[in-house]
Amino acid sequence: MRGTTMPMVGLGLLLGWLSVAATAAAVQEPKEPKEGQRKGTVVGVVTAKGENWIEVKADGEEKARRYVPHWRGGAPAQGGGPDKAMVAQIRATPVGSRVRLEWEFEERPRVVKLELLKKAGEQPKDKSKEHGVSELQRSGTVTGVLRSKKEQGKNVVLEVQAPGEEKARSYFVQFDPKVQGPIPEVLQAVRAAPVGSQVHLEWAATGHGPAIVRFQVLRTGERK
Secondary structure: OHHHHHHHHHHHHHHHHHHHHHHHHHHOOOOOOOOOOOEEEEEEEEEEEOOOOEEEEEOOOOOOEEEEOOEEOOOHHHOOEEOHHHHHHHHHOOOOOEEEEEEEEEOEEEEEEEEEEEOOOOOOOOOEOHHHOEOOOOEEEEEEEEEEEEEEOOEEEEEEEOOOOOOOEEEEEOEEOOOOEEOHHHHHHHHHOOOOOEEEEEEEEEOOEEEEEEEEEEEOOOOO
């Protein structure tokens, strides 16, 4: 009996150790994102939040998207957990506030920067801006791939698809009252941008749709 009992005990200890190791590996978060992974910037309203997540409905989006902080420090047993600084920022941001959020995709959208633009219930000051864009107008930034563009009278209409979006969105160059036409430097940059390039643009909402007030080509040709 003694000869058969000892091997069974040893086998039980081995299986127990393997179970603990597998559990520890399962709870560890992925490694830091590598260069080239999807990322972007959204401007919108906080619709909900939890201890370690925040939901933002970006301007022009039909649904809010949930973002979580990066995981820092390995497994929970080793002191790992959601990024403490970002958790504190989320906690300090009231639901209903207007924010600018930078994110990158690592298995799910991860918030890397959160900027409070206007607290819930706070009225912004209406200051005049260049090119006739007011702070009371909805505005935002988009980084994505230029899918198409076409001339439309004196203007250009283009479509940009941001990471995580199913469809590209249409934009045109903002009207500049000083020249009674599209903003010249933006129009020139848009016309020179090759389809397939990665671009970054700032836009403002108008009665005719989102209008581009700044435009930049980040990389010519889409990365495969």
